[in-house]
Amino acid sequence: MKKFLILISVLGFAVCARANLYTADMISVSAEANTAVEARDLALNHAVREAFPMMIRRVSLSDTTHVDATPAEMSAKVKGLSIANEKTTPTKYMADVTVQFKPKDVQDFLTRQGVLFITKEPPKYLLIPIFIEGDKAVIFDEQSP
Numbered sequence: 001m002k003k004f005l006i007l008i009s010v011l012g013f014a015v016c017a018r019a020n021l022y023t024a025d026m027i028s029v030s031a032e033a034n035t036a037v038e039a040r041d042l043a044l045n046h047a048v049r050e051a052f053p054m055m056i057r058r059v060s061l062s063d064t065t066h067v068d069a070t071p072a073e074m075s076a077k078v079k080g081l082s083i084a085n086e087k088t089t090p091t092k093y094m095a096d097v098t099v100q101f102k103p104k105d106v107q108d109f110l111t112r113q114g115v116l117f118i119t120k121e122p123p124k125y126l127l128i129p130i131f132i133e134g135d136k137a138v139i140f141d142e143q144s145p
Contacts, residue, residue, distance in 0.1 A: 020100065020103075021055070021058055021059050021103075021118065021120065021121050022055055022059065022079075022100065022101040022102070022103045022106055023055070023098060023099065023100045023101070024050075024051030024052075024054045024055050024098065024099045024101075025098045026084070026096045026097075026098060027047045027050050027051055027096065027097050027098070027099065028094075028095075028096050028097075029043040029044070029046050029047045029050075029093075029094065029095055029096075029097055030043060030092070030093070030094045031043035031046065031092070031093050032091055032092045032093075033091060033093075034091065035090070035091065036088045036089065036090055036091065036092070036093055039088070039091060039092050039093035040088070040093040042093075043093045043094070043095065043097075044081060044097060045071065045075070047081070047097035047099055048071070048074050048075055048078055048081075048099055049071055049074060051097075051099035051101075052069060052074040052077070052099075052101070053067075055099075055101055055106070056106075056110070056115075059106070059110070059117045059118055060110065060115050060116065060117050061115075061116040061117055061118060062115050062116045063115075064115055066113070067110070067113050067115060069109065073109070076105070077101050077102050077105040077106055077109065078099060078100070078101060078102070079100040079101055079102045080099075080100045081097055081098065081099055081100070082097070082098040082100070083095045083096070083097055083098075084096045084097075084098070103119070107119070
């Protein structure tokens with residue numbers, strides 16, 4: 001007797017890799033100014049301006065080409081920043097920045113912009129087709145009957 005079976009596995013580790021849809025990870029920034037503090041401010045503002053459209057594209061279900069936010073609007077939606085690999089000189093600042101946005105504020109913004117969005121990431125699935133004939137099971141491929 002021949003049977004066909006599909007194994008479904010929920011890939012929880014894939015969901016954990018991006019724990020939050022409203023987070024943009026590891027944005028490399030570099031800035032130069034008169035002082036390291038000014039350079040840091042420029043770099044972190046740049047990280048927010050780069051992270052915001054990335055996050056908007058990830059959560060949006062519709063076209064976002066018309067979505068435009070001012071730097072002040074983007075900054076107002078920031079929940080927090082995580083900084084890694086930080087390096088400074090008297091006039092330069094470099095780091096990898098993770099920007100976390102406030103989900104409710106982003107959702108309100110997208111609603112006002114007329115953009116459909118998701119509120120949570122769907123689970124990841126791995127489908128494995130298995131062909132069973134008698135007591136033998138093989139992964140289904142193009143040569144399976």
